[in-house]
Amino acid sequence: MRISDFDLYQALLKEKSGLTLTPDKSYLLDSRLTPVARKHGFATLESMSTALRGIPKPELVKDIIEAMTTNETSFFRDMKPFEQFREITLPHLLKARSSLKRVRIWCAASSTGQEPYSLAMLLKEEGAKLAGWNFEIVATDISTEVLETAKKGEYSQFEVQRGLPIQMLMKYFEQKGDRWALKNEIKSMVTYKYFNLLDPMAPLGRFDVIFCRNVLIYFDREMKKKIMENMTTLMPDDGFLFLGGAETVLGITDAFKLMENTRGVYIKPACTTIAPVQVKTA
Amino acid sequence: MPSCLVVDDSRVVRKVARRIVEDLGFACEEAEDGQKAYEYCAKTMPDAILLDWNMPVMSGIEFLEKLRQMPNGNGPKVIFCTTENDLAHIQRAMNAGANEYIMKPFDSEIIESKFSQIGLL
């Protein structure tokens, strides 16, 4: 690919999705974009690039973004965030929201659904403790392709063995040939929507908890800052933000601070109502 | 160093599994059927057992049932690792006292994920 074409895709991706394309990823362009060019009837990548310099069709731009996203995910990814959700976030919310009994959770880059479904199974496991409560999980992504997969809720044997305890596979999945399909009782707990993190967030409503994991790493500092600062406006003072293992607010924004003695759990600096986490001593 | 016994009648599978569990920090021993595994456990109980289902002489499930009857036989964490990939088999293994279940083919990521879920890592 020509350097000038690389610059073209870099600028397009940044503007439309926030994704930062670094030169070391340029090798990905050819392999990922050739099928897109073919689908849209271009004989070569060069002719697609030329078309993009004019006024490109939104469909083409959408397919290019989709092709360049990384959708890697797994059930209960990294485990720790989910344990902390169960041990820190849930007890707090069960106390603090006991009159309304309503909690809204947002998975802000849900990919093929493993993250929101992990939360749904985790909530289901709480059983009677949550009777009478209304937990809403909204899961969004910029890629309509992964959203379709997520809605379907069917996974390969390989996917259900990464992170998912066997007891949960037995309880919440049905075998369908060589695939595993989530039961409706879990699927129905999650609502999927297309959403671009660069878009205004207010229409999504308020959220007590936001999982925004392993997506900000692909954005530059300014974008990260903007997105996290937009997120604070959706959250009450005692809201929780979960970031991925390689993500932080340090040096990016003061809108959140790391909760002491946790990994990847962020709260608003002014919040005084969430009980601090004590380090467990053996 | 924690120990792991790999029980499988395929030498190739044992070799692959050995490499993975050693990378995870386990000292690895091998057995080629349930009977050999049983004899090994009568001498030394490992911390973890990676267990195939279909093997000559004594099957994995038979071995597991016997293991759990032995003194200290509840000690080892047992992870089935088999091509049997239907719910009925999984259910039976769990009822017999397995701690986790891997459906072949497996890779290092799956083994690591299962080991850490049951507190071996």
Ligand SMILES: C[S@@+](CC[C@H](N)C(=O)[O-])C[C@H]1O[C@@H](n2cnc3c(N)ncnc32)[C@H](O)[C@@H]1O
């Ligand atoms: C690596 S996956 C993370 C999945 C999951 N959160 C996890 O941690 O396993 C990143 C996801 O972010 C999505 N994504 C990338 N840019 C986005 C944007 N501007 N708005 C919304 N989603 C975006 C991608 O489509 C992809 O599915």
